[in-house]
Amino acid sequence: MDPIFVTSNPDKRREVEDILGMKLLSASPEVHEIQHLDFAEVARAKAASARDALGDPPEPVIVEDSGIVFRAWNGLPGAFSRWFLEAVGVEGMLGMLSGERDRRALAVCVVAVSMRGEGIKTFRGEVQGEVATAPRGAGGFGWDPIFVPEGSSLTYAEMGEVKHEDSHRARAFREAGRWLARRG
Template sequence: MALQKLGNKNKLIEVQQILGPHFDLESVKVDLPELQGTTEEVSREKCRRAAEIVGGPVITEDTSLGFTAMNGLPGPYIKWFLESLGHDGLNKMLDGFGDRSAFALCTFALSKGPGTEPILFEGRTDGKIVPARGPTHFGWDPIFQPDGFDETYAEMCKEVKNTISHRYRSLAKLREYLEKEAAASQ
């Protein structure tokens, strides 16, 4: 199965670590337009288009970071907000609000091929936005501190993050679905 090329090599490493060696994925670079809409709309359309381009089954991934005080924004547009404002700017966006709670949302979409309706697998981790701490090489990880932890995603060891993250929760649902599909076809 083709995996639409993740824009960040660290995401691909996490996906492979979480899914494990039993799934044969091929990373394919697919140029897609930046879509607008809700996380669900963006995920479905991105997967549909990738399946058409690849001409077969695909899995695509979208990650969002939503601020509760802003009704879930920046959401699927976090990449652009981070590029424009940086970690400090994202923090400053919440300075006028008393609420710094946030949620990380990962949506994997699976299309069995062109013309099929994508199936969505969402994973969510609640937390809060904090001043940047830890390595800054993986997106907004330095400013997201999951509930129940004293460390940001960036400060956590990969083994811990990969058992509590939004990506892990989404991939666990995807893995369960694929395992059931494989068992049913035998």
């Protein structure tokens, strides 16, 4: 049974299909998104809302919540990254971080899989890194132009397809994919 990936972001859908090496059914119903610092809580609530919005289909319903965590900001923007990006963009985020000496960051993705009658299972992927001093690269989306993963000098946006090899999203989705494969 092919899973349904719920996202309104076509770039994210393509990235996840590349990571998993398979096409996913796709849907973008109106999904309620709670405001919470915990990525897993947000993802669980989105998965439940998505399953309900889709009419409780027999297929696994997959959602994800991801963001960047600035060490200097004690967990922010975190699960609020999307809202920070919409309000001020990456330039604004860099501006707000400009007075901070600590540029360490954590890229986080939590995948939530809702199975009919079985509840919701979550999978977390994290990548340590730092925030660049200026946006770099034309690839990716969201905050990709400012995140430099540990062990690299490139931002996610500069990496192109190489990003999919070991990103926060790749780690979470590969774990979810292995779990789904074991279930048959």
